[in-house]
Amino acid sequence: MIFHGTKNGFHVSIRQLATEQHDLIIKYCGELSIFVLKSEHVPSGIPGLDEILGGGYPRGRVILITGGPGSGKTMMAMQFLLDGVNRFDERGVFVSLEETRHHLITETSNFGWDIEKYEKKNQIAIVDASPLRQVSKEGDQGGEQPLTSLSTPPEQEKGVRIRGPDFSIQALTTVIRSYVRVTRATRIVVDPITSLSLQFLDSHQRRGAIIDLLESLIGMGTTSLVTTEIASQFSFENGHREIPPEEYLCHGVLILHNSHVAGRGMVSAIEIEKMRECKHDRQLHPYSITEQGIAVYSERFLG
Numbered sequence: 349m350i351f352h353g354t355k356n357g358f359h360v361s362i363r364q365l366a367t368e369q370h371d372l373i374i375k376y377c378g379e380l381s382i383f384v385l386k387s388e389h390v391p392s393g394i395p396g397l398d399e400i401l402g403g404g405y406p407r408g409r410v411i412l413i414t415g416g417p418g419s420g421k422t423m424m425a426m427q428f429l430l431d432g433v434n435r436f437d438e439r440g441v442f443v444s445l446e447e448t449r450h451h452l453i454t455e456t457s458n459f460g461w462d463i464e465k466y467e468k469k470n471q472i473a474i475v476d477a478s479p480l481r482q483v484s485k486e487g488d489q490g491g492e493q494p495l496t497s498l499s500t501p502p503e504q505e506k507g508v509r510i511r512g513p514d515f516s517i518q519a520l521t522t523v524i525r526s527y528v529r530v531t532r533a534t535r536i537v538v539d540p541i542t543s544l545s546l547q548f549l550d551s552h553q554r555r556g557a558i559i560d561l562l563e564s565l566i567g568m569g570t571t572s573l574v575t576t577e578i579a580s581q582f583s584f585e586n587g588h589r590e591i592p593p594e595e596y597l598c599h600g601v602l603i604l605h606n607s608h609v610a611g612r613g614m615v616s617a618i619e620i621e622k623m624r625e626c627k628h629d630r631q632l633h634p635y636s637i638t639e640q641g642i643a644v645y646s647e648r649f650l651g
């Protein structure tokens with residue numbers, strides 16, 4: 349929403365509103381002031397989550413979702429893209445590093461989501477980057493793969509070939525950038541980055557590679573979600589775990605816990621480990637996965 353006008357009482361009140369609610373960006377253009385309604389927070393698309401995030405994800409930042417197998421990382425990320433299209437006309441790119449496009453579409457159809465419909469309208473692009481993972485594994489043995497083997501790349505990246513582990517991050521960001529440019533996406537998901545980061549045995553190299561990936565995503569001006577896997581045996585009752593570098597490097601970290609709690613059975617709970625620029629909640633809140641997707645119970649907490 350854009351307001352145009354000259355300096356008068358009306359503008360003063362709008363400017364006060366901007367200061368109070370932090371949801372207007374004011375641009376001065378000579379005598380004319382332009383007020384652009386642009387929230388600093390991007391809604392997560394998960395019922396209940398924005399309440400504990402303090403409004404949503406910080407716009408233009410990279411947020412990490414980490415959790416054990418089946419905890420809902422992929423669905424939470426896809427729900428973010430679908431909500432962007434459905435409510436805000438914001439397009440998204442989903443980069444799948446583990447699952448093939450076919451598997452992803454089949455699994456999300458469990459929730460009644462027809463991803464192919466969004467693909468046809470150019471609202472969501474699925475980048476089947478699972479071949480990159482294969483290349484990463486084969487890197488030490490000199491495996492290589494042309495980028496054009498990725499599913500329907502928007503442009504022929506002629507002459508670019510992936511060879512070895514440290515080149516695959518660069519190749520991945522080249523592919524993502526191409527899709528973002530063509531689809532004009534403002535939201536990106538990379539799911540999961542675990543195998544990409546684990547290929548670097550040296551911790552400095554690993555940190556450097558993650559920084560490269562995150563900086564590339566930030567440079568695209570999008571709000572991005574990346575996911576990683578954590579060991580399922582981690583328990584929020586007594587667990588300790590080694591904190592990987594991506595948790596320090598991302599702007600925000602959401603942890604999806606799935607743990608056995610005495611007398612309660614398996615409990616799913618979400619924790620906002622950090623969220624820069626947001627006054628977020630620090631409690632553990634239960635969440636559930638139903639046929640409608642993921643929902644967080646913001647009014648209930650554990651512990």
Ligand SMILES: Nc1ncnc2c1ncn2[C@@H]1O[C@H](COP(=O)(O)OP(=O)(O)OP(=O)(O)O)[C@@H](O)[C@H]1O
Pocket residue numbers: 415416417418419420421422423424458459577637638639640
């Ligand atoms: N229709 C449905 N209703 C309720 N839950 C469902 C439905 N379809 C799938 N699920 C649940 O959703 C979860 C899968 O979520 P998702 O694939 O996002 O997890 P993930 O954290 O990405 O797992 P992984 O680490 O294996 O990639 C599973 O636990 C599954 O039981």
Ligand SMILES: [Mg+2]
Pocket residue numbers: 421422423539
């Ligand atoms: Mg997944």
